[in-house]
Amino acid sequence: MTAKQIRTVIIGASGYTGGDFMRLAVPHPQIELTGLVANTHAGKAVADVYPHLRMANLPDMVALEDINFDDCDAVICGLPHGTAQDIISTLPKHIKVIDMSADFRLRDTKTYEQWYGRAHDNANLYDEVSYGLSEHYRNEIKAARIIACPGCYPTAALLALLPLVKASVIATDNIILNAISGVSGAGRALKQNTLFCETSEGFSPYAIGSHRHTPEIEQELSRAADKSGSDTIGIGEIEVTFTPHLVPMSRGELITCYLTLKEGTSHDDARAAMQKACEGEPFVHLVPEGVTPGTQHVRGSNHCLIGMFKGKVKNQLIVVSTIDNLVKGSAGQAMQNFNITFGLKETTGLEQLPLFP
Amino acid sequence: MTAKQIRTVIIGASGYTGGDFMRLAVPHPQIELTGLVANTHAGKAVADVYPHLRMANLPDMVALEDINFDDCDAVICGLPHGTAQDIISTLPKHIKVIDMSADFRLRDTKTYEQWYGRAHDNANLYDEVSYGLSEHYRNEIKAARIIACPGCYPTAALLALLPLVKASVIATDNIILNAISGVSGAGRALKQNTLFCETSEGFSPYAIGSHRHTPEIEQELSRAADKSGSDTIGIGEIEVTFTPHLVPMSRGELITCYLTLKEGTSHDDARAAMQKACEGEPFVHLVPEGVTPGTQHVRGSNHCLIGMFKGKVKNQLIVVSTIDNLVKGSAGQAMQNFNITFGLKETTGLEQLPLFP
C-alpha cells in the first residue's frame, strides 16, 4: 500500500453496525471515510445520530444519490437484506464491496427465497462473491470483489464448529446450538421488545426453529463436510438445531454447542483439532481446560473465545464460543475482510483489547 | 385452621431466600414470624440487613440458641446444605420443617455424598421427608414432617418434563437442558463473579457437566419413568445433560429443553399431556402456540410459564420453562408447601402477580 488513503463509503451508516464500523474506521490508518449514506438522516451531522462520534471529524450524512462512486474505492454496506443487493448491483465494478447484509451469504437462491421471502435478483453477481468468514476464506476473499460477511450467529457458531467438522471428529447428525445475543443484535429500529423496560430482567428465546441464520450455518457446515463436492451446495446435508435467546445486555453473543464425538474419537482429538485451527490466528483463541468463556471478556473487540468441555454423558462434547456481535459478528469482521481485500495487515484498526468492565 | 396463627421461625433469614420468604410471609394471614435466625447478624434489626423490609414489623435477628422451639409450629430453613441437616436433626418432632436446602432432596445417600462432598448423617429422617415439588407431591407433602423443597433449576425443569415423562411421550435417552439463571441464584455471599461489574454485559456458562442439580433432576425423572419400582431409586436410569449459564439480571430462571418425541407420538400428544397437567394448577401455565415465555413475565411471583415448540429437526420437541428462582424456585414454593402442610388454601400469600416492568 502506498500512503494513499482508501476512499471508503458506508451505505447504511445510521444502524448499529454502520456506527460501529465508523468507530473502528476513524483510527484506521488507511481508511478515509469519504461518504456516509443514511437516507432518513441525510443532512444531519454524525453527532446528531451518534453522539459518541462527536469528537471524530466525519462528514455529514447524505443520501445515496449524493455520492459520486467514481471517487470511491470501497463500499461498506450496512443495509437490510433486499435493499442491499438492489444497491450493490448498481455500483461500479472498480469498487470493492464489504457487505454486512444477508444478501450474498446463501449460495443457493432457492434457499434464499425460502428464508428471506423474496427472489434473489442478482445471482449473476455470485461469481464475484466470497463468503466472508475471514479465518476460513482468506484466499477467496482476496480474489473476490464482493465479500458477504457472515451473520453474527454463524460467525460464532462456525468458528467453533468448522475445525471439528473439517477434522471429522464430531457427528454431524445431532448438532444442537443454544445461542444468546445482546439486544444490539436486533438493531436500532424502534420495536417494543427492545425497549429497556421490556428487556431488562428478561431472558427469552425467539424464532425457535425458524431463525434465518440456520440455513447459513447448515450451508457452511455442509461445505466443510464436503459431502457434495459441489461449489454451490445447498442446505440439507447437515441440519442443525439453532435456538437464539435475547439477553439483557447490549453487546455479546455466546453459543453453547451440544455435540457428539465420532466413534473412535477422543476429547483430546477434538481439542487438538481446535488448537491447530487457532494457531497463528490473531482473533480466535481456545481457552485452557476449565475456563469458561463469557461475553464480557470480548466486548468491543474482534476476538472470539472458544472453550471445550466434557459433558456428563458419554461421548458428549460441549463447545462454547463467544464474540461481540457488533464487532467480530459484524463491523469488525467487515474491517478484517477490508484489510484482507486491500492487502493490509489483517489486524489493522482492530488492535483494541476488550473493554472490561 | 382456627384463627390461631402459625408460629414460624426462619433459620437462615439473612440470605436471599430467607429474605424473600419474609417478604411473602408478612402479608400472609396465618403466619406469625416469631423468630429470625441469622447467626452472623444476631442482634441486628431486619432493616439493617434488608432495608426493603424496614416497613415490616419484624423481630430482630437472633442466634439459633435464642430460639425456644417449644413455642414454634414451623421452621423455614434457608441454610446451606450440610448445616441444614445438622440443625434440622436437632429440632423437636412437633415442628414442621420446610427445608429450602439440598440436604433431603437426594434419596440415595451415596449420590448425596458423591455430589455434595460429605456424608449424609441423617438418612434416618428420610421416613419423615417428602420431596417438595408441590404440584407432583401434594399427598406426600401433607403426610410428611420435613419437606425437601426442590432446587430452583429442578423446579423449572421438572414442571416441564415430568408431565411428558409420565405420559411417555418423549425419549429419555437424549435430554438436553440448557438453563440460565439470574445472579440471585448465587446467593448473597461475597464472590468476585457476582459483583455488578463482573456480571453486567456478561453471559457465561458455569459448572458444565458438574452442577449439583443434575442428579436431582435425574432422580425425579427416573422415579417418574418408574423404571425401578424402588422408593430409593438412584440416578442412572435417566441421564440428562444440564448446562447452567449466568445472566446479567437479578431474578429469573429459564430452561430450554431439547427433547425427542417417542416413536409414534405427535406434537399434539405432547401438548395434550402438558395441558392436562396444567389443568387446575394455580401456578403452572402452558402458553399458547407461538408465544415464547420470558423470565420478565414471572418475576416476583410463584408462577411458572411453559411453552412448547416444534424444532426444525424431525420429531424434535423444544420445551421452554421459566420461573422466578427465588419464588417458585425457592421461597414461594416453600410457602406453597407450608400452605399444603397446614391445610391452608395453596395460594395463600402467593396471590401477587408478576412485577413487570
Added chain:
Amino acid sequence: MTAKQIRTVIIGASGYTGGDFMRLAVPHPQIELTGLVANTHAGKAVADVYPHLRMANLPDMVALEDINFDDCDAVICGLPHGTAQDIISTLPKHIKVIDMSADFRLRDTKTYEQWYGRAHDNANLYDEVSYGLSEHYRNEIKAARIIACPGCYPTAALLALLPLVKASVIATDNIILNAISGVSGAGRALKQNTLFCETSEGFSPYAIGSHRHTPEIEQELSRAADKSGSDTIGIGEIEVTFTPHLVPMSRGELITCYLTLKEGTSHDDARAAMQKACEGEPFVHLVPEGVTPGTQHVRGSNHCLIGMFKGKVKNQLIVVSTIDNLVKGSAGQAMQNFNITFGLKETTGLEQLPLFP
C-alpha cells in the same frame, strides 16, 4: 362497604401505569375490573399486551365506545394529558374518577396552557377535583369526585418538602431538586432513547429547566407556604430548580433535595417536623440518621423512604426521597386514593412489600 364489588373501568389500560394498576387490582378484594379500554389494542386479550398478566382472569381490551358507563362505579384514567380531560368531561357524574394524567393537577389554567401547550377546556370541573397527594389531601379526596393524582416526581418531592415547608423550617428561595427516574417513567411508547441499547450504561439529564412537573411542585409548595391564602394560587411564589435524569433501570425515582435551614432552625427541628409528618403514615418512612435510601428498597411497593442529612456547608439540609415511580408515583397512589374515596382501609391491595433483589 357491603360485599358488593366496586365495578371499575381502566381507560388507557395498555400503558405501564394502566398495567401496574391491573397488577395491583386483581388481588384487591373490592375491585372488579369490568372494563379495560385501550383503543389501539381493542379486541386483544390482556396477555397479548401484558404477558405477565396471563394468569389473571381479566376481560379482553376494548374500545371506549364499548363501555356502558351506567354499570360502572369508578374509572381509573391512564391516558396522556389532553385526551384525559376530553374523555373525563364526558363521563356520567355518578362515577368516581381517579385520574393519573396531568390534566387536573394545575389549578391555574394559564399555567396549564403555558406548560402543556393547549387550552384547558374543562376548568368548570375543578369544583369536583382534589389534588391526589394522599397523605396531604385526605379530606379533599374523600369529598371530591375527580382525583388528580400527582406526577411521579412531585409525589417524591412533596412528601419530602411539604412537612418542612409547613413547619417553616426551610428557606423557600433556594430549593434545588436533583431528580432521577427509571426508564418506565418515559412510558411504553416507542422512542429511540428508551431502547435498551441507548439507555444501558447511560446516565443523562433531560428537560433541564423545562420539565412539566416543575410548576406542579411549585404550586403545592406555594399553597403549603400559604403565601396567598387563595385556593387557586398559581406558580411564582415559590420557585424551584428541578433537574431530572434518566437511569438505566426500569423502576424507581429518587430526589436529592438541596435545602437551607431557616435562620434559627436546627437540623433537629427539621427532623422532628419530618418525623411528626410520618407518624401513623403507612407508606411514608423517615429512615434513621446515617441510612441512605435507595430505589431498590421500595421497588414494586407503595412505600416512600426519606433520609435527612447534614451537608458540609453551614445550615445546609440535604433530604433524599425515593419511591417506585409506577406505584407510589402513579398506580399505587391511584389505588390509595381509590381506597380513600370508597371508604376502604387505605392500605387495601397495597400490602406488598418491596421486591428485592
Added chain:
Amino acid sequence: MTAKQIRTVIIGASGYTGGDFMRLAVPHPQIELTGLVANTHAGKAVADVYPHLRMANLPDMVALEDINFDDCDAVICGLPHGTAQDIISTLPKHIKVIDMSADFRLRDTKTYEQWYGRAHDNANLYDEVSYGLSEHYRNEIKAARIIACPGCYPTAALLALLPLVKASVIATDNIILNAISGVSGAGRALKQNTLFCETSEGFSPYAIGSHRHTPEIEQELSRAADKSGSDTIGIGEIEVTFTPHLVPMSRGELITCYLTLKEGTSHDDARAAMQKACEGEPFVHLVPEGVTPGTQHVRGSNHCLIGMFKGKVKNQLIVVSTIDNLVKGSAGQAMQNFNITFGLKETTGLEQLPLFP
C-alpha cells in the same frame, strides 16, 4: 523519542484502574509493560485475573520484591492511598511515577490527615509532584517526577468548573455538585453493596457531605480563584457541596453543577469562557446548546463532554460534565500524563472512540 521502548511497571495491576491501564498500554507504540505487580496474585497469569486480556502478550503478575527497578523507566501506581506513598517513597529517583492514588493530590498535609485518617509521611516529595489534571497542568506535569492524577469526580468537576472560575463568571459561594458514578468506581474489592443484586435497579446517594474528593475539588477551585497566591493553599477559601450517587452501570461519571452567574455576567459570557478553554483540547468538548451529555457517549474513551444550560431560576447556570471514570477519570488520564511526561503526542494510545452501544 528514539524507537527505544519506555519500560513501564504497573504496581497494583489487579485493580480496575490497573487493568484498564493495561488495556490501553498494550497497543501503545512506546510502552513496554515489563512488570505487573499484584501481591495477592503474584505468580498468576494475567488471564487468570483479567480474562479479557488473555489475547495480550503480557508477563505474569509478580510481587513487588521481584521487580528490578533499575531496568524501569516509569511506574504506574494503581494502589490504594497510604500504601501508594509508602512504596513511591522507596522508588529510585530516575523513575517517573504516574500515581493514580490519592496520596499526593492534597497539597496541605493537615487536610490529607483530616480526610484520609493517617499522617502524610512523605511531604518532602511534594517538590517533585505535579497535580495531574492534564489540561490545566501541562507545564507542571512536564517538570515533575511524580504526577498525582486527580480523583475521578474531581476530574469531571474541574474540567467543567475551572474555566468558569478562572474567567470569573460564576459565584464561588454556592456551588452544588450532584454527582453519579458507575459501580467500577468502587473498585474490585468484595463488598456487599457492589454485588449485582444489590446494585441492579438501584440508585442511592452515599458519603453525603463526607466524600474524600470534596477537599480536592475545593483545593483546585481555590487555587484557580487565586485567593491566596500561595502555592500550598488549603481548602476553605471555596467550599462546595458534593453529593455522589451510585448508578447501576459499570462505567461512567456525570456531574450536574448548580451554579450562579456573577453579577453582570451572562450565559453567553460563560459559554464563551468554556468554549475558549476547550479550543484545541483533544479530549474536552463543549456540546452545542440543547444537547445533553450522557455517560454512554464517552464510555471506554478518554473524552469529556460538557453541556451548559440555563436554569429556570434567574442567573442560574447548570453545567453537566461526563467522563468514563476508569479512563479520563483514572487510567486514561494517567496515560495522557505519561505521554506529556515523556514528550509523546498527548493522544498516543488514546485514539479509541467511545464504545456505543
